[in-house]
Amino acid sequence: AFGLIHWWARLGSKAPSLVNFVTQTKGLSSLAKLIAGMPQARRIPTFAAQPFTDWFARRRRYARSSGARLGARRPSTFSAPGTSTSSPRSSVSTSTSSTGSTVLLWPDTFxxxxxxxxxxxxMELLESAGFEVIVPRRPVCCGRPLYDYGLLPLAKKMLFSVIDTIRDEVRAGVPVIVLEPSCAAVFRDEMQNMLPHDEDAKRLGAQVSLLGEFVQAHRERFDLPSLSGRVLFHGHCHQKSIFDVSGDKALLESMGAIVDAPDTGCCGMAGSFGFEAGHQEISRKIGERVLLPAVRAAAPETIVVADGFSCREQIAQMSRRRAVHLAQALRAAQTNASGIDRSELTLTIDHAAETAVRLPAYAAAALIGIGSILAIAGLRRER
Structure with a gap:
């Protein structure tokens, strides 16, 4: 189940409220965890109301219909929900950059x-620096979960699909910005081993950057105000093994932050490892070695930064603190230049209360969905 998360996530995003109702309701969630092979003590992550790629495409439609110019050093003002649209271009673009610089933002599954x-x-951070942001024209996945479960033939097929999807951009030298370190590591490492004779794979590996790495390389273009106060920084395992995490720390420090970066090692979640039945206890022990005690000991106003999705989940599920991605910390500093609203980034989570608030909406959406299906089925029978 976990190795095929790309497809499960795409399916779940078609009816996120219905899926969330099942996975967050007592009894139903227990059954869902049993089927998925998850320990009962773990929480199943909730789906967003709308995937980023759908939001991105709808924003593009809005810009076309209104004549708005996006990516002009200001935050996006459009956030209405919607669905994705297709484009005849190799990639979908939503902004027009005054500099002509284009970057491809990789929409990883998580x-x-x-x-x-x-x-x-x-996206807004990159646009604020005058970059034109594009995304792949169709759903993509680096295949990382497949490697973890030995599904190498399927993983190799997905890599060929990735190259086919963004081949024009790769050959044009467009930088590829990846937010999830494990995905970036695929392009720098596994892809080069699996497709050693593919020139486009080599080009892609050379053009991939993590967000912090890219911002550092183009620092003069980014207007980054002060980010005073303390930041607790945790580097993802792939980030530490393939990339240089010291750059992210230096970037935060250059903005005035006091950065604590203890030798946390692995968070313990390790991709889907901590979500698997039988692994929760060792996952917890790994996290309790350094990371989780450091998070709990951090002052309430300390921002916890962790780029890995699994790292942020481990922190949220084991400490009741919410970690944020570097992108969120940098963008919050930009949009609150007169004084960052740290409450947006330093949330303590009450999972029971959070679920109680959301559950009625999930239930209502689920009932509407079921009712619509039954109504359509009834009309078909009448015909």
């Missing part, structure tokens, strides 16, 4: 379907 606010923050 930030796309579960935390689109992270991708939106990254």
């Amino acid at each position: 930030n796309n379907h579960f935390h689109p606010e992270t991708a939106i923050a990254a």
